[in-house]
Amino acid sequence: MQPSCLFLFWAYLFSLTFPSLSRPVSPPTNITLYGDAFFGNNGICLTQETTCHPSSSPSHIGRALYVYPVRFTGDNASFACVFSFSIVPNPICPFGDGIVFFVASRPDSFSFFNGYMGLPQLDDDLNSQDSSFFAVEFDTSFNPSLGDINGNHIGVDVNSVVSLASVDVLSKGFDLKSGKQITAWIEYGDSAKLVQIWLSYSSIKPPSPLLVAQIDLAKQFKEYMHVGFSASNGLGSSMHVVDHWQFKTFTTSIELGYCFMCFPEDSSNLKGPKTGLKIGNMWVLLGSLVASVVVIVAVPVLCFVVVRKERSVGRRRRREESMVEMTNVPKRWSLAEIKSATLGFHRNRIVGEGASAVVYRGSVPSGGAIAVKRFDQSNRKSFTRNPFTTEFAAMASCLKHKNLVQLQGWCCEGNELVLVYEFLANGSLDRLLHRNPDSSTFLSWSLRLKVVLGVASALTFLHEECQRQIIHRDVKSCNIMLDDEFNAKLGDFGLAEVYEHNSGSREATIPAGTIGYLAPEYVYCGVPTVKTDVYSFGVVVLEVATGKRPVDDNKTVLVDWIWDLWAQRKLLEAADWRLSGRYNVSEMERVLVVGLCCVHPNHEKRPTMREAARVLRGEAALPVLPLTRPTVRIRSNLCRDSEDILNLGGENSPVCDDAGWLTPRSHFSKV
Template sequence: MGLPQPGLKTHDSFVAVEFDTTFDPSLGDINGNHIGIDANSVISFASVDAVSGGIDLKTGKKITAWIEYRDSVQLMRVWVGYSPKIKPPSPVLVAQIDLSKQLREYMHVGFSASNGQGSAIHLVDSWRFRTYGSLPSLSPIDAVEEGDCFMCPPEDSYNNVSPNDHHEIRIKIGDKELGLGGLAAFLFSIFVILVVFCFFMIRRKRCICSRSNEGQACRDQMNRVPSRLSLSEIRSATMGFHRNRIVGQGASATVYKGSLPSGDAVAVKRFEKANKINCTRNPFATEFGTMVGCLRHKNLVQLQGWCCEGTELLLVYEYLPNGSLDKILHKTGNSSISLLWEQRLNIVLGVGSALSYLHEECERQIIHRDVKTCNIMLDAEFNAKLGDFGLAEVYEHSSDTREATIPAGTMGYLAPEYVYSGVPTEKTDVYSYGVVVLEVASGRRPVDDDGTVLVDWVWVLWEKGKLFEAVDSRLKGKFNDVEMERMLMVGLSCVHPDYEKRPTIKEAVRSLRGETPLPLLPVRKPTVRIRSVLPADSEDVLNFGGDHSPGCDDTPWLTPRSNFN
């Protein structure tokens, strides 16, 4: 990028505003379309989703940026807009930074850009730089509360200020993105370099309402913006993170039940310290960035607040009194509840509605990557709510190609092609959904203690014409035969070994509701050949599904490139 290396002397320090269209988790990027402020490092200490501010950096349209610094309040603000003359009323990014010791009589202002492994055109159409002498503050902007971590936005929006009491830089940026690199690709950024270093905050992402038939419910929730909570508030709510308040535990976080002063019960997700988390992915940043921007749906667990102070990273969700579907379905914990047939059908329909929203109705497609009963919560009326977006991937709907990721998730829920390609798609979520459907209908785990795989077991029963033997015996025959047959057949269609033969989530939900005919299933479980990612000297094509020869084992599941639970 042509920037000084970090750790240099004071006179070599810099501050930069970046316009980044490449997502690189190793650099702390929140997504592939964001604006950030850097201090002596290409890793931003404050950043915001550009789309949440109404700007798409990848459209190729001319964009005007205003960057202002006010010495009286040590505040840097960034506005962006498509109009070259009209500055938006509110800044898209605000950060507190003290430049008093770095502002000198002679300084450099410039621009820098990089394509990484992609191909792009960077144009600076025109720019203007102005400075003014130190003037007393005339605006209530002085009363700005300092943030205390890289993920914390300011509490209030800020008013425009007169050009007579600040530094202003005005830039028109023509940004035409022609291609992106992968995870190894470096940032594409246009840097406006001023001088030095310090503090940070990001702006709340604006919610994007669903246009589905749940649209009205979505709009009703839009006014409930997640709020920032102090660490002392959360400690008080959870009795100091007392072990008796733990209601769930995962690989990267522990969930506590809490009670706010308002009397509302909440679920507090406390993430492990950063040094304990795989450095290639930050579950807190992924989940926060996904949830706060657009996820408003009645079948998604709702984010109510967050906190990040010091080394503590916490997300505060609505509390669902009936806990996870896994605990009720498999009688783990103290649950004595037995789900009725009507409740089970309603649960799988609710999860399907949530996934359909993520795949087709959000502004950008979201692949959950970890759909399982542990991540499906139940409210007081046993309505399902999908949660835990720590592994989620976000893509543009127009994206034709996707980079491979390290396969992650839980064995028994993973689509065969995903295990080997590492490429998450809506059809890999469909497979996981199909496993959940079969799990709810049968009451059996995806992989039993004896190693029996649920999907294979149900396929065998289908081949023998004994599909109803898969029904959970705890229902004691109290279910609708037509609906049960429909659920089991839809489940099998979703776990078809060939992803091209699987329905979309929306199609599966319509079938479950009886709005379309039963899916057509093959007489026997098909065999699908998938190219392996094993070393070149090993067998490069593997068989999935169907009968295996006596000498064939299940090693295709044991890919060496995976992070499984």
């Protein structure tokens, strides 16, 4: 008989025999409740089960706040929060609105009307410049007018009930409406400006976050903020219960928390406190005698059950860990692990260098290889367009596709910002096309066609199939990597833009990218769209077919040269001479025509990536191109004289000095 088992079982029986002694004597003093919230024996109950009839009664909303405001030192808004919650449904009513964790400067600005989980209904509700809030919503209602993706999602809100980022948790294996206890971890790192959210049905924190959002909360937080929870039932009826909560600010290392000790009870106790029953001395004595007999008989059985359960949990945990390894889920690496893999960022391990990062080849203990992308530390000074945060936020969101370079992990420690990717043995397409002295890895025509189709598949996913539309903005041959089977994988999302689908108009920006790959309207208007990616893809297609760079050493522009051959009916003369005619003529013609169609000066005439892929696979007819390169007029947003009209396709005219460096002069001219 194990003493620990005896103690646990006796404590359980004691709680059943003397329930009034096993419960907390008084509710915690460090939590303040508002509205319908109350202290139950299983935790903080933010709402109660109600009738299913619509009402605007304040009793449908409840909030719980830590009684003291939390100080965020200086400009550092970093914090960590972990809590367990459950949303218990009413079987005869619709679900309530959900529950939110929030950090607010003025909690009195929150709404007490139904809906919105107690958050302000509109930005106007924050009627003072001193008011702001950050919230993570666990939403169980579907309201399209608020941009909800469904009725079972997590969203990140800043000063508005319309989420900046959200994720469908059902697709990730979680159901907020199941009534099960769920543990959530919410962390914000001020250095990387990233909010990360994890979920689990157990107390074990998963290796990768469920949702990652890039936000600068230091600009939103005041010196003192309030932290807590809010929930509402709206037109439904659910119990929203928080039974464990810890909050910590990284800068002060002060841990704030409220933890409940819970014992098995009738679930009806969640609705409010019960009146205790008086028990006579004889019944107390009899209960103690029965409990003692049960202990003697049942403890061995209980210990056996406990041991078996522990072994079962251990086996399940090992299966989960092995599943994580098999699916290659991104995880957080320590700086010590990164340095060990790269021999302290040794120069002999460098396999690539760019404007914002250096890539090292690393080795892991299992014998595999990784690519370690170490970002320039100076980029930490500007978080508006930090390549690390942009790339990490894009890659961690939803980018799991066979033709995208897979993120395996990240490291934000000290002054280091590092992303860990799979290592691709054959390097970049640029190296094999233009800098390859080894004829044994010369790209045959079949491999080139395979590469083009792979990149088309990746861009179709980004533009149409991802939860949010992603515009890469830097599609080029050196950002296309090849694995050991020459499968193409698009990488380097440091310039990527993430949008909601059908998000409408977009603001003009300073164009970013590489000379020769930039779409003309993007250069002069500064507005990235899916069609600007299509243009860059078209340049890559022509580059693969011809073996020529977008702009060669003689300043010849590849796109111009191909258009001239098309006008002379000599298109096949553009085929790479190194292929020595070893290609299918109809396939070569199809690839060149698709490339020209994608670089059409008029973006409206370019195909979508899905349409281009279908033509490349021979599933659709070749597009009809004009006999000569067309002329298109574009109004510039970036030139000094915003009324200048730019004519694409003209000759012998000066170009706008403000944008000319971004693309060869032979592309554009003024009228």
